[in-house]
Amino acid sequence: MAKILQKSNKQTVKKKKIIEVAIATFAEKGYSNTSTSEIAKKAGVAEGTIFKHYGTKENLLLAIMVPFLKEFFPAMADELFEELLDEERSFEEFLRSFMTNRNTFFSKNREIFQVVIKEMIYKEELRHELLPYIAEAASKRLVNVIEIFKQRGEIKDVPNESILKMLSTVMGGFFVSNFVLLNKSSVSKSEIDEVVLFILNGLGQSH
Known part of the structure; x- marks a missing residue:
């Protein structure tokens, strides 16, 4: 950094x-x-x-985080998706691994995550500055993941934009509510399993 x-x-x-x-x-x-x-x-x-x-101390943290997120976040996303996605892993396994990985990351960086989210909520200019970078980095890679699992018949054939909205709302909302609103230090495996099941019920193909 x-x-x-x-x-x-x-x-x-x-x-x-x-x-x-x-x-x-x-x-x-x-x-x-x-x-x-x-x-x-x-x-x-x-x-x-x-x-x-x-x-303020919050603004000092943001002076650190904004350039870091802009430059490092895309590379970090590439590394994460490359690590979690392989030919043997099912959509369910990918989701569980992704959620577990992010739980570990946010748990280790909880205080910084809380400040960044809080500031983004209250500062419109910060949202405009950061969200496009985060959205672009995440959406491109998630679309690739979605297409792979669609081709394998593990995800319903619905528009990618709709799937992206669902995944970002459910997973993003889950981490923000737990680590920011509820101020948890971590989430349990059972809570992650519940979110994965919820997503699968909405997107997964029934056999």
Whole structure:
């Protein structure tokens, strides 16, 4: 993440140092347990400098996450789908593996996920900035997955756009409600199984 941010020519030396320290401290102690005063001390700047450039700790996190998501998210999505999709895996197995993988990811990055989602809900400009990147990265790869399982006869032959809406609404809503609204640290295997069954009942072919 730090390497991605260092590519930006718009960052001053002080800003780069603040970002560098913030990334390391958030990773080590967690977002909630990190104060702006601690970041300032480690970065060798006054705390007021952080407030001057970013305003709040939330905005500092977003200054880290926005370029990271824009540049790294597509590559991360490629790696994830390549890892989870193979010729032997059924649609049900793919869904369960995908949900389990994302559960582990969000559990490890829960605090950051909560802040990003909260800010996207309340800041329209942030939604406009991030959602197209996330949607493009995810939708292209999901369409490929959908087509594969359609050809195998495991998914109903309905428009891909309708399937994408269902998958993003059910899976996205599941993780946001659990990790953000209910503030859970993780979700259980049985909860994942329920979501997978729900999707299969809507999309799966009956035999």
